[in-house]
Amino acid sequence: MEASFSLPTGLTKAQSYEQFLTDYRLLLEGETDLVAVLANTAAALREAFGFFWVGFYLVQDKQWLSLGPFQGSVACSRIRHGRGVCGTAWAEERTILVPDVDAFPGHIACSSLSRSEIVIPLKDHYGHIRGVLDIDSDRLNSFDSDDQEGLESVVRALCQHFYE
Ligand code: SME
Numbered sequence: 001m002e003a004s005f006s007l008p009t010g011l012t013k014a015q016s017y018e019q020f021l022t023d024y025r026l027l028l029e030g031e032t033d034l035v036a037v038l039a040n041t042a043a044a045l046r047e048a049f050g051f052f053w054v055g056f057y058l059v060q061d062k063q064w065l066s067l068g069p070f071q072g073s074v075a076c077s078r079i080r081h082g083r084g085v086c087g088t089a090w091a092e093e094r095t096i097l098v099p100d101v102d103a104f105p106g107h108i109a110c111s112s113l114s115r116s117e118i119v120i121p122l123k124d125h126y127g128h129i130r131g132v133l134d135i136d137s138d139r140l141n142s143f144d145s146d147d148q149e150g151l152e153s154v155v156r157a158l159c160q161h162f163y164e
Contacts, residue, residue, distance in 0.1 A: 039069035053073065054070065075110040088106075095119065117142075120133045
């Protein structure tokens with residue numbers, strides 16, 4: 001397996017996600033351990049896109065998400081259903097893009113440096129939420145519809161591999 005996920009310069013954002021996805025499918029191939037893949041997914045996304053914080057929160061029970069594999073500084077270990085951006089993405093079963101975390105009611109500030117973020121739910125074959133991918137930036141307005149589409153494709157590949 002090619003271990004480097006660094007992207008060539010000069011690609012558009014959409015092209016970068018396309019290239020990432022090609023390499024990412026190889027990383028998924030033949031690996032059946034969820035924690036190992038989530039850990040490598042966080043590392044690969046951080047290496048390719050330089051995200052400030054990238055990681056997973058996994059559904060623990062009806063009320064709580066627990067911190068899963070991530071890259072970045074120490075984060076909140078639990079998030080309640082419907083709380084913060086992650087808990088809201090879980091409750092509303094949809095991607096949430098937050099251009100300015102200070103303008104999001106109930107945002108959970110694990111790091112005071114976090115300024116914008118995107119959270120994508122992980123859905124299984126039945127459409128049940130198994131967790132979320134949470135990506136934070138230390139700049140305002142970091143994520144747009146290209147990021148949303150690209151990251152939703154990454155999460156779709158991950159979920160098809162594990163949950164279908
Ligand atoms: N952004 C999250 C909290 C988790 S940390 O930022 C890593 C939220 O408000 O749900």
